[in-house]
Amino acid sequence: MTKRTETTRALLLDAARAEFAAYGIAGARVDRIAERAGVNKQRLYANFGDKEKLFQHVVGDALDELSQAVALDDDTDPAAYVARVFDYHRSNPKLLRLLLWEALHYGEKPLPDEENRTALYEDKLSSLAQRLGAPPSLDTRHLLLSLIGLAAWPQIAPQLARLIVGPDVHGEKGQERLRDHIVGFVRSATRTTPHAPEDDTDGAT
Template identity: 80%
Template sequence: MTKRTEITRALLLRAARTEFAAYGIAGARVDRIAERAGVNKQRLYANFGDKEQLFQHVVSDALDELSQVVALDDGTDPAAYVARVFDYHRTKPELLRLLLWESLHYGEKPLPNEEDRTALYEAKLSSLAERTGTPLSRDTRHLLLSLIGLAAWPQIVPQLARLIVGPDIHEDEAQARLRDHIIAFVRNATETAPSVPDTGTDGAL
């Protein structure tokens, strides 16, 4: 891949992330993406195929960025992980918007890159199991889903957060208090929760 091609792809991905986050797959316009990127739209098709393939590239790119910035590594306990995911989504809400549009578009149908996405979460699950000193089980899967949900939910439905917590919820001080509450909740839950028998068949999220 030439340097010029790499630059073109980067410009298109950046422009497409903004467009898809605002309008979703159905509402996004290829000509708007190309215009925002300053690239002929034929270059978009040459690099990414069609609009749906471009969307999947955008989501994968955004998820890779999150994984690099917020890693579940040897120095990260569940509470610290939640805090970092909370901070990331608060400052960069585009990924959550992309995931919501993806959910609306595909529903229960498999994603075009389902295997790659599953592998991404399998790596996170392995790290979480190692960090908590437990086998990778259905409980580990439930825990990761819960951690991501706690960190992301206030940003996914800001109107619900406002109605429940109050009109100041999106101010810095209120966000800091909510963040502290979530951290304390996770720390208490992961340190004191009794072990639940794993009676289901283990599978990927």
Template identity: 45%
Template sequence: MARDAQETRQRLLDAARTEFAEHGLEGARVDRIAKAAGVNKERIYGHFGNKEQLFEAVLSAALAEAAELKPGAGLTDPVSYAAATFDFHRSNPQLIRLMMWESLQRQRLSPEAAARRARFYTEEAQRLAAPGTDSEDARFVLYGILALATWAQALPVASSMVFGGAPDPRGLRERIEKAVAALVES
């Protein structure tokens, strides 16, 4: 019975991830999530409480997966980290979409989620910082890396306008590496 409950929970998370990435929190429908998961929609409420809590569970799972799977996990070189982040998000566009929907449709995170993410980003900034770099500068460097490495996937239309057409991913990756190297030098 417990195994079946875990399988149902995972099917719901998988279906919800697709639904939320496509439609956001407000546009997602529990009926579609339940149908895609092959379960009664009451299972959503039984496992997660409500749609908002399901969204938070989906986003938390996606962020944890990214932290584990991103090739840059554990890297201390900011340039390599930026390249790995760019590559990861090109191959996994749902995470950026989920985070964008979160920014558009949620006013705040739960205290637990906010603390977990703050800890993650603090650790990332410290790991990537050169010895002697103060906390504010380390955070700015991380912010710059994340912005450069995710912008093209987050806003492809704007990127096309800036570059006069869809940028070549390989060339863009190289330019991001150069930009991060210059950012770190300064």
């Protein structure tokens, strides 16, 4: 790949992230993306094929950035992980918007890159199980989903946070208090979470 091609792809991906975050897959316009990037729209098709493939590249890059910024390793404290993910989403709201648009577009249908996305979370699951000192289980899967949800939901639905907690929740101190509450909740939960085997059958005959 030439330097010029790399630059073109980077410009298109940056422009597409803003467009998709604002309008979703169905509402995004290739013309607007190309114009924002300062690139002929034919270069978009040449580099990414079509709008849905471009969207998957955008989401994949955004998730990679999150994973690089906030790693979940074998020695990562779950509460500290949630705190860092919470902070990341506050500073980088476009990823959650992209995921919401993706959910609206695909619903329960498999994603085009379902296998790769599943592998990403399997790695996180293994690290979390290692940290908890137990083999991966259904409980561990539920816990990982809960951790991600706790970190993301206040940014996904800020109106609910305001209605339930009050308008001060969106200020700096309000966000710090909410973050501290979530961290404390996770610390309490991970001290008491049972770790049942992946197979829930009891083997009785």
